[in-house]
Amino acid sequence: MAELAGTTPPITNPTAAQEERVISPWRDAWRSFRKNKLAMAGMFLVAFFILIAIIAPLIAPYSYDVQKMADKHLAPSAAHWFGTDEFGRDILTRIIYGARISIWVGCISVAGSVIVGSTLGVIAGYYGRFIDMIISRVFDIILAFPSILLAIAVVSVLGPSLRNALIAIALINVPIFGRLVRSKVLSVKQEEYISAAKAIGMKDSRILFQHVLPNSMAPIIVQGTLAIATAIIEAAALGFLGLGAQPPTPEWGKMLADSKDFILDAPWTVIFPGLAIMLTVLGFNLMGDGLRDALDPKMKN
Template sequence: MAQIATNSESVVLEKEETISPWKEAWRTFKKNRLAVVGFFIVLFFILLAVFAPWIAPEGINEQKLGDRLQSPSAAHWFGTDDFGRDILSRIIHGARISLWVGFLAVIMSAVIGSILGIIAGYYGKWVDIIISRIFDIMLAFPSILLAIAVVAALGPSLRNALIAIAIINIPNFGRLIRSKVLSVKQEEYVMAAKAIGMKDRRILFSHILPNSMAPIIVQGTLAIGTAIIEAAALGFLGLGAKAPSPEWGKMLADSKEYLILAPWTMIFPGLVIMLTVLGFNLMGDGLRDALDPRMKS
């Protein structure tokens, strides 16, 4: 009986050992209630953006001057703006713009920053010094001021705002990956790959990069929320999306004159920005707790 019990315990231990780190991270993530709430918030807005043409009750530029600045009602749940346009419909379509800017800007900054960070951390010496000093110079400027400078140089537009947001986030990914590479390149499997003559490019993209993905995913999730705020800020300042685009920051800028007369024109776009960023932040915190071994008991 004792031998049977020992065998069953060993089988259980073997099953536990075969669980992949990603499955274990998913289990940890699901146990975090706030992270799950954030996930569903993000999923809601993604679905809203995907199915916007079918969900929105009216067209984004359908003007009804007779219904100007109507308060929220059964006909217009979020009210109307100064042109009689349905605010709910514009917010739904605006989700497409804000999420598109957030995801694409972060993908661009993550790719460029990760490549620079891997090169700096792996080769070190003068390469590391040059890349790190570039990152330090970029981080010395407040991010929003640097974004404004980039947009001012390129010209105000949504595309240039996206490029500016991508540029200002490159150092965050670069420094994060550099620090990860400095520790990973000392691992035995990397030293063994060097010993057998494996090329640097294969070592970087087959061994080091896959083992550095966890911090990239966490930073990327948190950066999307930041990118949405930055896009809204540039739109509010008139450096991002142009009228009649339903971008959330531009909606806030167009409604600031009616804050007292029709506060709903600013309240609902502001609430949507807050909820979206909150969702990404909650989900990012949950991913950090699930993927960072130091956060596990």
């Protein structure tokens, strides 16, 4: 008996072992995301510009709106790393503060688009029929216009300002999220747990916002990240046309517009704001592609 007792294998808890092997979908997505070097590079770029935007008053060497005509169009130097503009303002300082404007406009406009578009998409996909037809036709009408032209039209009606540019950018992105969520809801509402929720008498509002919408979050996150990059470009385009941020606000698109006449005489006034836009948009695009690969089961091996 002692020998048998000595050879008895240790008792294990199969449930605990299974729990250790279970990996949550979000943790699995994070592991996949970390393996993508380009996605991680994009995330670091985005984090870098967000950090700059947060601590702008602490790291900016000068005030962004103080003009010194004696320092007009100074080339990059130890005193002014990125040179100065036509009013003698430090370009590095204006780019640092401009990060606040561009990222703020991108994130807030996309957040508004996600809230409105997702709500309309959920309602259209879940209820269908007449409601779906009306909402879908509204989306089709908005998408029939080129996005930048529609944004210009909206800002022209509301008046040139950063706030109105934000509203215009949010409006043109609503159908993108609405159609994305609608298509996801059409597949999710056929699942058995939705039928079970209806069978036990759960209200539609609870089903929509506790079951349907949370299971549609993955594509929303991916599209939202990519949409921020597009929103930053659209904000810069509106600023370049004089329809976005107004002087002396240091918005990157407006900086390009103010410097377009000095490309040959002072190229640094155009190069550095353009690089800021390019790197920020590149960071969001790389991060969005990485999130798509990590969250979409079809993209996994």
